[in-house]
Amino acid sequence: MNITPDTIIYFQAGFVKINATLVFTWLVMFLLAAGSWLITRNLSSGTNLSRGQNLLEIIVNMIQSQLREVTEQDPGRFLPFIGTLFLFILTCNTLSIVPGFHPPTGSLSTTGALALCVFVAVPYFGITSRGWKAYLGDYLKPTPMMLPFNIMGELTRTLSLAIRLFGNMMSGSMIAATVLAIAPLLFPIVMNALGLLLGVIQAYIFSILALVFIASASRSHDELHATQDLTSENGDLS
Template sequence: MNIEDLSPDDAVLLQWKFISLNYTIVYTWLVMVLLVGIAWLSTRKLSSGRNISRRQNFLEIIVGTINKQIQEVSQEDSARYLPFIGTLFLFIATSNLLAVVPGFHSPTASLSTTTALALCVLVAVPFYAISKQGVVGYLKQYLQPTPLMLPFNLIGELSRTLALAVRLFGNMMSGAKIAAILLAIAPLFFPILMNALGLLTGLIQAYIFAVLALVYIASASQAHHRPEANAQSETTESKNVS
């Protein structure tokens, strides 16, 4: 197995001058088309009665599970984060699960894809925070607990974005390399075991990425309100004592 089997960026399908079309782009669009198609088929005939289709029932289970996880982690109205976090999870999970299909090159095995996903989170953090706190309230976070912490807070913001990208990329690439080694040693036994392990690992990695993104967004959105909430609770306690 050569490097093209491990890195979808290295497998170029079409090349025209400085523009190249590799497996990462092709399979990223394939995953997006697949998700859009499934969503369209599942929602075109929605019913509110007892007799619902299997597709709608399956869709409600997925949305309900994601909705519950968001609410448990953020302790807020899950509808606010569901579109973005749900899309992240479904895209990463679908890409990882399809990796067991022969000939499919998972986009998440490419550093460019994981970096793009991490940059989406980097943009989403201030977007959600500013929509809730305002620009001034959000920017104040970078000056806490003292203005001297501004450069460190900025570095922390960038470093966790880098960590998101590298973590997902590293886990997917290491899994592919381990699979290649084991398949070379025992090609008749390990394919079934590695496919089952790949399915489990793919779901876990999608869950971790989505949860970390949610934690970053929710913490930035709630940071400005925590001091006010603590002050209110202390005032209430002092009144009760008096």
């Protein structure tokens, strides 16, 4: 049993290794790029839409709606990054039910790279929306003594993003393989359905956490506290 697709080596020449993580990452990237090109090459603005365009518009509208609800800001700023994250992780996780497919999200190197993208995106969105002085000033609040703790918080939440997705996908694959080995005639359909559901949930959780981190960086410390106080007051009134 392979815990991670990093251990499956397809080609090696010296220090250059082509493992399952790279191969299936390239495959997912190709599928997403090819699918996007096929759907968007003949876009229509009328009422007679193709099935592919109709499905794509539904997905984009759902993502935009979720972005608007979470951030209370213009979703267009976050759609390319968060949408790409969600679709990539979702495709990797859902294809895990295909025999012979090793999801790249079962590799710590992939989840670490995705978390690193979020780590870079947080200050990027924060600085572009508020300016670098206002954004970096939040690290000194409520007192300058909190600077090392705020920096540590940024690092630990990035690490937790990577480990959470990797741990859930890796453990899910191991549990499914163990159960299927014990009772291969009874549980394949159930375990595949459960794995598909967990894959969708993990894609949503990773994307929504990344969105929360980015949205909080795009809003000032005082705005966040005002929103929290308003939410608390509304909860008390209800």
